[in-house]
Amino acid sequence: MKHILVPTDFSACADNALEFAIQSAKILPAQITLLHSFEVIDNIYTDYMGANREFNRTILDDAEMKLKKIKEETLAKEGLEIETCVSKDSLLAAIKETANTIKADLVIMGTQGAKGIIEKLWGSRTATAIQKSGLPIMAIPENYKWKKPQNILFASNQFEKDKKILNYIFELAGLYMANVQVAVFTDENKDNAATLLENERNLAEYASYLTETFHEKTLTSMHLYGDKFEDTLQDFVKENEMDMVIMITYQHKYWDRLFNPSATKKMSYHTHIPLLAIPIDFGA
Secondary structure: OOEEEEEOOOOHHHHHHHHHHHHHHHHOOOEEEEEEEOOOOOOHHHHHHOHHHHHHHHHHHHHHHHHHHHHHHHHHHHOOOOEEEEEOOOHHHHHHHHHHHHOOOEEEEEEOOOOHHHHHHOOOHHHHHHHHOOOOEEEEEOOOOOOOOOEEEEEOOOOOOOHHHHHHHHHHHHHHOOEEEEEEEEEOOOOOHHHHHHHHHHHHHHHHHHHHHHOOOOOEEEEEEEOOHHHHHHHHHHHOOOOEEEEEEOOOOHHHHHHOOOHHHHHHHHOOOOEEEEEOOOOO
């Protein structure tokens, strides 16, 4: 865990994510690169008149000035040197390119959430990055206050055994010196008794596998029941004082993604604690 990428639009939400990254970087330890992206305005006529070039230059100068200020303040306040980067690409393209260039191990982004039809059809930029970037992304809620993670909930219904993903999870937990609890969810309305029993059996086997493979003596397991995954998970998180949720993201067909967003994507709107989303094909 050597390099963290933090996209920013200079909002309070993005500043909150940067604060989490800064405090995490001290613990891990890790280098931070702060990224701002804006898509340039491109039109043949106005380019000829010089209007676009002047407008884009103004935006670029303003962004560089703000990044320089953040860099200086971080060094003065936290004693931490951060790198800065400005991209003229879309946010998603900028994240992918910059992460590849600096070999980022983790992307930390702020999330404001969304509601209703906006959530269902469009989502937020953070949810889009979770879905399409192919990178581990940690979503930090807008009003979250930094706290070193001590209790991490790994929610999994697929009982993943990909060593690269699991190594990533338990290495991060080890660096934070946090306990890990693995959970499976059974839908009380949609799942039948056979599914419930299968989940019980698989969870016990999975917890034993994780304990033995990663020497996690403090690892515990929990079978969650409810009629809505996000609400059930949030209730458990609140009642058991979890500090972070980790979930694996999977690829879905276009229409499934549009009208049935993944559980991980939905959680990025509703979570009140950091949510780490790791793509199933990470590192493939």
